[in-house]
Amino acid sequence: xxxxxxxxxxxxxxxxxxxxxxxxxxxxxxxxxxxxxxxxxxxxxxxxxxxxxxxxxxxxxxxxxxxxxxxxxxxxxxxxxxxxxxxxxxxxxxxxxxxxxxxxxxxxxxxxxxxxxxxxxxxxxxxxxxxxxxxxxxxxxxxxxxxxxxxxxxxxxxxxxxxxxxxxxxxxxxxxxxxxxxxxxxxxxxxxxxxxxxxxxxxxxxxxxxxxxxxxxxxxxxxxxxxxxxxxxxxxxxxxxxxxxxxxxxxxxxxxxxxxxxxxxxxxxxxxxxxxxxxxxxxxxxxxxxxxxxxxxxxxxxxxxxxxxxxxxxxxxxxxxxxxxx
Amino acid sequence: xxxxxxxxxxxxxxxxxxxxxxxxxxxxxxxxxxxxxxxxxxxxxxxxxxxxxxxxxxxxxxxxxxxxxxxxxxxxxxxxxxxxxxxxxxxxxxxxxxxxxxxxxxxxxxxxxxxxxxxxxxxxxxxxxxxxxxxxxxxxxxxxxxxxxxxxxxxxxxxxxxxxxxxxxxxxxxxxxxxxxxxxxxxxxxxxxxxxxxxxxxxxxxxxxxxxxxxxxxxxxxxxxxxxxxxxxxxxxxxxxxxxxxxxxxxxxxxxxxxxxxxxxxxxxxxxxxxxxxxxxxxxxxxxxxxxxxxxxxxxxxxxxxx
Ligand SMILES: Nc1ncnc2c1ncn2[C@@H]1O[C@H](COP(=O)(O)OP(=O)(O)OP(=O)(O)O)[C@@H](O)[C@H]1O
Ligand SMILES: [Mg+2]
Numbered sequence: 001x002x003x004x005x006x007x008x009x010x011x012x013x014x015x016x017x018x019x020x021x022x023x024x025x026x027x028x029x030x031x032x033x034x035x036x037x038x039x040x041x042x043x044x045x046x047x048x049x050x051x052x053x054x055x056x057x058x059x060x061x062x063x064x065x066x067x068x069x070x071x072x073x074x075x076x077x078x079x080x081x082x083x084x085x086x087x088x089x090x091x092x093x094x095x096x097x098x099x100x101x102x103x104x105x106x107x108x109x110x111x112x113x114x115x116x117x118x119x120x121x122x123x124x125x126x127x128x129x130x131x132x133x134x135x136x137x138x139x140x141x142x143x144x145x146x147x148x149x150x151x152x153x154x155x156x157x158x159x160x161x162x163x164x165x166x167x168x169x170x171x172x173x174x175x176x177x178x179x180x181x182x183x184x185x186x187x188x189x190x191x192x193x194x195x196x197x198x199x200x201x202x203x204x205x206x207x208x209x210x211x212x213x214x215x216x217x218x219x220x221x222x223x224x225x226x227x228x229x230x231x232x233x234x235x236x237x238x239x240x241x242x243x244x245x246x247x248x249x250x251x252x253x254x255x256x257x258x259x260x261x262x263x264x265x266x267x268x269x270x271x272x273x274x275x276x277x278x279x280x281x282x283x284x285x286x287x288x289x290x291x292x293x294x295x296x297x298x299x300x301x302x303x304x305x306x307x308x309x310x311x312x313x314x315x316x317x318x319x320x321x322x323x324x325x326x
Numbered sequence: 327x328x329x330x331x332x333x334x335x336x337x338x339x340x341x342x343x344x345x346x347x348x349x350x351x352x353x354x355x356x357x358x359x360x361x362x363x364x365x366x367x368x369x370x371x372x373x374x375x376x377x378x379x380x381x382x383x384x385x386x387x388x389x390x391x392x393x394x395x396x397x398x399x400x401x402x403x404x405x406x407x408x409x410x411x412x413x414x415x416x417x418x419x420x421x422x423x424x425x426x427x428x429x430x431x432x433x434x435x436x437x438x439x440x441x442x443x444x445x446x447x448x449x450x451x452x453x454x455x456x457x458x459x460x461x462x463x464x465x466x467x468x469x470x471x472x473x474x475x476x477x478x479x480x481x482x483x484x485x486x487x488x489x490x491x492x493x494x495x496x497x498x499x500x501x502x503x504x505x506x507x508x509x510x511x512x513x514x515x516x517x518x519x520x521x522x523x524x525x526x527x528x529x530x531x532x533x534x535x536x537x538x539x540x541x542x543x544x545x546x547x548x549x550x551x552x553x554x555x556x557x558x559x560x561x562x563x564x565x566x567x568x569x570x571x572x573x574x575x576x577x578x579x580x581x582x583x584x585x586x587x588x589x590x591x592x593x594x595x596x597x598x599x600x601x602x603x604x605x606x607x608x609x610x611x612x613x614x615x616x617x618x619x620x621x622x623x624x625x626x627x628x629x630x631x632x633x
Contacts, residue, residue, distance in 0.1 A: 024440075078386055080353010080467040081494075111468030112351050112502040154501060157351075157469045157509035162439025165470070190353040190467055191385035192436045219570040220358070224386045226432035234436065249527065249538065256531030260538065260563055264572035275432070287538050294497035294540070 059205055061174040065132075066206035068180040069104070071323055074199065074211040074237065078224025080190035082216045083245040083283075085109070086293050087312075088187040089118045091212075093298045094316045096142040101182045104135060106172055107146035108199060109189040110165050111158050116148035120296025124149055132177035145176050162194035169198045190224075192231040200235045209326055210240035212280070212319060215271075217247050217263035222271050229275050239277045240322050243315055244268030247282035250307070260285060278322075281315040284308050334451035336483030338406075342378070342458045344621050345484060346518065347476065349509075350492040351502025353467035356523035356559075358388035359569050360492045361464035366601055367614035368460045369419045378409065378458045380449055381423035382476060383466040384442050385435050390425040392569040394597055400426040406452040413595040422453045439471040446475045460621075467502075469509040477513045488516045488621070490556070494524045495543035503544070507551060518617050519554035520544055527561035556613045562606040568597075 023037035032038070033048025066072070075088045088105060095103040107115035116122045116136075124136045126149040135143030147158065147168060160168075178184065189195050200208070211232055215225045225242065232239050244267060250257050263270075272279035283289075286308040292299040300309050339345070348361045358381075365379040381389035390396050393412045400422070401408045409420035424435060424445065437445070455461065466472055480487055489510050493503035503520070510517050522544025527536050538561055548555035601607050 079388075080386075081355055081499075082353075085498075111470050112353075112505065114352075114498045114501070117498055117501060155504045155508055157505040157512060159469050159474060159509060159512065161471050161474060191383075192434050193385055193442070194438050194471075197436065197438060216354075218566050219572070220388050220391055220566075221354075223388075223391060223431060227386065227434035230432045230434040231436055234434065249536075251529040251531060251534055252536060253534040254529060254532035256529060258530050258563070260527065260561055260566070262563060262567050262570070262572075264567055264570040285538060287536060287540075290496050290498075290539055 056201070058170045058174055058202065062170070062202045063206050065174050065176070065178070066184075066203065069178060069184045069206075070181065071183045071209045072186070072203060072207065073183065073209055073240070073319075073323075074186045074188060075214065076188055076196075076211050076228050076232070077190055077214040078192075078226070078228040079215065079221040082190075082214050082221055083289075084190070084214050085114045085118055085187050086289060086299075087212070087214050087243065087245065087283075088185055089115065089293070090298070090300055090312050091185055091316055091319070092119075092138075092142055092144075093300055094313065095183050095185075096139060097300075099141065102141050102180060103143070104178045104181045104184045105142070105144045105187065106176070106184060107144070107148065107187045108169055108172065108195050109187060110147045110160060110168060110195065111189065113146045113148035114293075115144060115146045115187055117296060118293045119144055121149070122154065122296065126150055129177065132175040133171075134177055143178060143181075145172055165194050166198040169195060170202055173199075173202050192228060196231065197235075200237065204236070208237055209323060210238040212240050212243060213277075214243050214245055215268050216245055216261045217259070217267040217282075218261040219265040221261070222265060222268070225268075225271060226275065229277060240319055241278040241280035242268050242272045243280045244282040246285040249285040252287075257284075278318075280318050281311055283311045283315070333483055335447065335479050338451050338453070338455065339461075339480065339484045342455060342461045342484070343625075344459065344486045344488070345461045345463065345480065346617070347463045347465060347487065347489045347515070348492060349465045349469075349473065349489055349506050350467060350499075351469065351504070351506040352493070352499045355494045355499055356492050356521075357467070358383070358392055358464050359565065360490065360521060360523065361462050362389065362392045362569060363601070363606070363610045364490070364614060364617070365419060365421075365460075365462045366598055367607075367611050368462070368618065369413070370598065370611070371614060371618050374418075375459045376418050376457060377420075378453075378455045378461040379412075379419070379421045379464065380453070380461060381421070381425065381464045382446055382449065382472050383464060384424045384437060384445060384472065386466060387423045387425035389421060389423045389464055391571050393419075393421055394571045395421065396425070396431070396571060398426055403454065406454045409453055409455060412597065416595065419595075420455065420458075422449060442471050443475040446472060447479055450476075450479050469506060473509065477515065481513070481515075486621075486625075488518045490518050490617070491520045492523055493520065493544050493547070495522055495537070495540040495558075497540075497543065499539075500543045500547055503547065504551075507553065517553055518620055519556035519613075520548045521556045521613065522558035524561045525558035530563075556616060557609065559606055559609055562604055564604045565606050568600055568604060 369377045409422045412419040527538045
């Protein structure tokens with residue numbers, strides 16, 4: 001049971017540099033730079049000097065950049081393919097429906113960025129100016145940044161290890177010229193790993209308003225949600241609520257409803273209760289949502305009268321209400 | 327080419343005939359369910375086949391649940407970790423996952439790359455698999471630390487590595503499947519083929535087939551890229567329930583749900599029996615047969631599998 005012992009004695013995950021050796025004591029630890037594990041680590045000298053017990057030099061730059069962003073929201077899921085990016089896009093579109101609201105979407109899913117496709121920006125490239133990288137705009141008040149805009153070809157695999165991913169995330173946070181934003185929505189890859197730790201490390205100072213967690217109804221997905229909520233608690237992020245996606249399918253022919261991903265253990269609602277987070281609602285499985293995403297158009301605009309649109313809008317309202325009282 | 331480098335990983339893996347890595351660019355497309363079904367089907371492919379399944383999705387392990395082994399402890403012996411037996415005393419389907427090492431089911435594993443790398447190395451060198459005909463490896467989505475570590479540790483010491491790519495038919499998934507294919511090419515990992523999962527759904531009320539996640543995209547990608555198309559699997563709600571390790575339906579009366587692997591005796595490997603009643607099982611067994619044939623042929627001709 002070695003792994004358990006390691007996990008239990010692990011330092012605060014946020015203080016382990018991305019290129020640290022496996023038994024890194026954590027840069028803020030008294031042992032930083034002096035433990036056995038530190039021998040040979042690229043950071044050893046810096047750690048031993050005590051500088052690292054102070055903050056990361058990128059932090060003030062991130063804080064500066066984020067000072068003009070009112071609300072920062074993470075969209076998380078434990079499991080893959082549950083509809084995070086699709087939800088992120090709908091949330092962005094819904095916020096941006098108000099002309100006086102400025103919204104940014106940041107896609108930190110580095111290996112599988114789907115935000116450009118979903119927002120219809122698949123062929124766009126990023127431009128840089130003296131004030132930093134400019135986001136790509138879907139419309140005047142909806143800007144987007146994704147690693148997808150920086151790749152020479154969408155076919156290429158992004159085979160990056162943690163440290164490289166973290167470098168890019170810190171650049172996204174300090175170098176993207178968002179301007180003044182009402183909302184910054186961050187779409188993340190599934191799981192709880194480098195990307196998540198980096199985002200939290202860099203944004204903790206500037207304040208993350210909360211996370212929306214997406215799941216599908218079956219137990220295999222819910223067990224990953226429990227882990228994700230546990231992660232949020234460990235690093236001190238407020239969970240705004242849980243959204244259950246793909247909750248039942250309405251046959252376009254007979255209008256009969258069936259459960260594809262059967263909630264065999266009570267689904268999202270029950271899990272939200274058990275883990276004491278708020279349940280924001282369920283979105284039915286509608287094949288037109290996937291089609292809209294493939295074509296890069298807003299489902300909310302295309303099918304304003306569908307039950308899924310109603311569900312999305314109710315959920316988004318609840319998120320807004322929660323953010324307003326903060 | 328067959329002499330094995332003398333590393334802990336090499337020593338352990340020299341007793342494994344074929345290693346099959348199941349990957350996908352995108353998450354949630356069915357890697358873990360395909361891994362589970364592949365392991366079950368390979369085990370069923372001959373009366374003596376021994377199959378291992380290694381879950382390297384460290385932050386979202388699904389295999390314990392899917393095999394009905396949630397909460398099962400892993401024992402440490404003087405010769406390393408003893409994998410968990412999914413089929414009880416028969417021990418022809420043995421499994422290792424980080425899920426077995428967690429104390430509580432909601433415990434999150436928040437590890438950065440280097441730590442994940444160390445865990446994967448330990449899985450490859452310290453698990454007492456014994457002699458295996460096949461080792462199926464379930465991976466997390468993407469092409470990052472876990473995948474690179476896997477290749478880094480195995481490629482120098484094992485000559486029979488190959489991959490299966492899983493995708494769903496919609497464009498956003500195919501885009502990522504393409505990246506995954508580029509990955510296998512970049513690291514020279516031979517590809518057994520592409521599986522299109524969740525292709526079409528039969529409405530239980532009226533029988534109408536709906537393309538919930540679209541359809542046909544995988545086959546088209548395989549043709550375009552000149553890779554083997556292993557077939558498509560429909561959306562199967564019975565499979566979801568089975569892999570959720572939910573209570574058995576009244577259909578399969580008298581068979582235990584297999585929550586504790588050790589209670590499964592040789593003749594009533596409950597999960598296998600229940601699996602065979604799902605609509606997907608017969609479709610999948612054809613894919614597994616094809617994979618077995620390809621691997622056997624390549625073994626015969628003593629070359630690595632080709633695309
Ligand atoms: N053909 C199918 N029909 C219906 N449901 C399926 C099918 N294949 C897989 N599923 C279900 O879809 C969900 C996702 O599958 P699975 O967990 O295997 O995906 P994954 O690619 O391993 O996901 P992750 O990226 O999170 O590891 C599971 O609940 C599984 O039971
Ligand atoms: Mg999986």
